[in-house]
Amino acid sequence: MNTEEIMNNYRTCCLLLIIPALCLGTAGHAGERLYKWVDADGNVQYSSRLPPEAAQREREVINDQGRVIKVYSAPKTEEEKAEARRIAGLEAKRKERARKRAIHDRSLLATYSSIEDMRNAQEGKITMVESLVQLTHSRIKSMQEHLVTLTDEAASYERSGKPLPFTLKQQIQNLRDQISHNKQFASDKESEVVEIKAQFDRDIKRYEELTSDEPQHASNRSALEIAMANPDLELDRSDRTLLTAYSSEEDLQFARNEELAGLDKEIRTAFDDLETLQRQLSKLSEAAAEYEASGKAPPETLINQMKDAIASVEQGEKVLQTRRQQKQDIERRYAADIERYRVLTASN
Numbered sequence: 001m002n003t004e005e006i007m008n009n010y011r012t013c014c015l016l017l018i019i020p021a022l023c024l025g026t027a028g029h030a031g032e033r034l035y036k037w038v039d040a041d042g043n044v045q046y047s048s049r050l051p052p053e054a055a056q057r058e059r060e061v062i063n064d065q066g067r068v069i070k071v072y073s074a075p076k077t078e079e080e081k082a083e084a085r086r087i088a089g090l091e092a093k094r095k096e097r098a099r100k101r102a103i104h105d106r107s108l109l110a111t112y113s114s115i116e117d118m119r120n121a122q123e124g125k126i127t128m129v130e131s132l133v134q135l136t137h138s139r140i141k142s143m144q145e146h147l148v149t150l151t152d153e154a155a156s157y158e159r160s161g162k163p164l165p166f167t168l169k170q171q172i173q174n175l176r177d178q179i180s181h182n183k184q185f186a187s188d189k190e191s192e193v194v195e196i197k198a199q200f201d202r203d204i205k206r207y208e209e210l211t212s213d214e215p216q217h218a219s220n221r222s223a224l225e226i227a228m229a230n231p232d233l234e235l236d237r238s239d240r241t242l243l244t245a246y247s248s249e250e251d252l253q254f255a256r257n258e259e260l261a262g263l264d265k266e267i268r269t270a271f272d273d274l275e276t277l278q279r280q281l282s283k284l285s286e287a288a289a290e291y292e293a294s295g296k297a298p299p300e301t302l303i304n305q306m307k308d309a310i311a312s313v314e315q316g317e318k319v320l321q322t323r324r325q326q327k328q329d330i331e332r333r334y335a336a337d338i339e340r341y342r343v344l345t346a347s348n
Helices: 003-027 052-056 078-111 115-160 166-211 223-228 237-245 249-293 300-345
Strands: 034-038 044-047 059-062 068-072
Touching: 078 166, 078 237, 078 249, 115 166, 166 249, 166 300, 223 237, 223 300, 237 300, 249 300
Parallel strands: none
Antiparallel strands: 034 044, 034 059, 059 068
16 A cells, blocks of 8 residues: 555544544534535535535535535526526426427317328318419419510500500519419418328327327437437537427427417418508509500509508518518428437437
8 A cells, every 4th residue: 555545544534533523522512513515625624613605615514423414505606597597498398398289189089080080181181272272373374464465565665665654564563573472372382281291190190199009108218318328429508408308309390380380370461461462552553554544644642552552562572571481490490400309319
């Protein structure tokens, strides 16, 4: 045994003798406590009086038998408090999603009596959306034919060297905008058909789980524990947040669909509002064109109404574009999160 080991053993023996002595020394003072803590230099300290600097550290209260009767944690730093609040917020959101998923499960069981019933509902919903897509394409074709007529009229003005009337120019622009928005609407609905199929497939899988006689064997380990057990992974804070906030990939998909559902309604409302504004502008433009065709100048009030309608249409376009961009951002974010979640929870 070398010198350092001898000294370490000596200090340990001394400490074992000092603790009972301290306890016995304080036993005669009823209600007095013996505190134990580690100071800033890493040394273990004992005292019946707690100095101010020790109040900022983890400490133990020892009774007269030398047993720890209470442990006081060190006060949390602002960073630790912020992290605790963040984790609590994630847990609250997870519980809320679990509550909504339970409601969704009950709704599935109450709405459908069989898998075949669900398939029929899926087909009916897809047929309805596809009919709307066909109607939109028919509307686009009609608007394109009207645009050709107006464009030919504008060309005749240019050939004759006459200035293009403001109303005709606005009608052409408005038609082009309507065609563009309706094409985007048709594209959105075609994407919706794909999502309807995927959502029903997920719901059918869940329905089978809920109605199966076989017991569901859930893993006792959380997604975070599974990822931490994989030696090939290095988890950063975003990974830990992802694994803490969502208990499964299905949970992620449920959260995504829930977030998109409200946004889809806003997009549809914005599109309908914009269509109404564009129809109003078309009527005003046609009325102004009738004045010009008869050789009369459109009234100032009519021109002002057109200008107001143009401003409203531009604002409506901005709102619709913003909502569509928000949807794309959400879809990209969740697609990346789902892909990362698969990597993190894959078997090692």
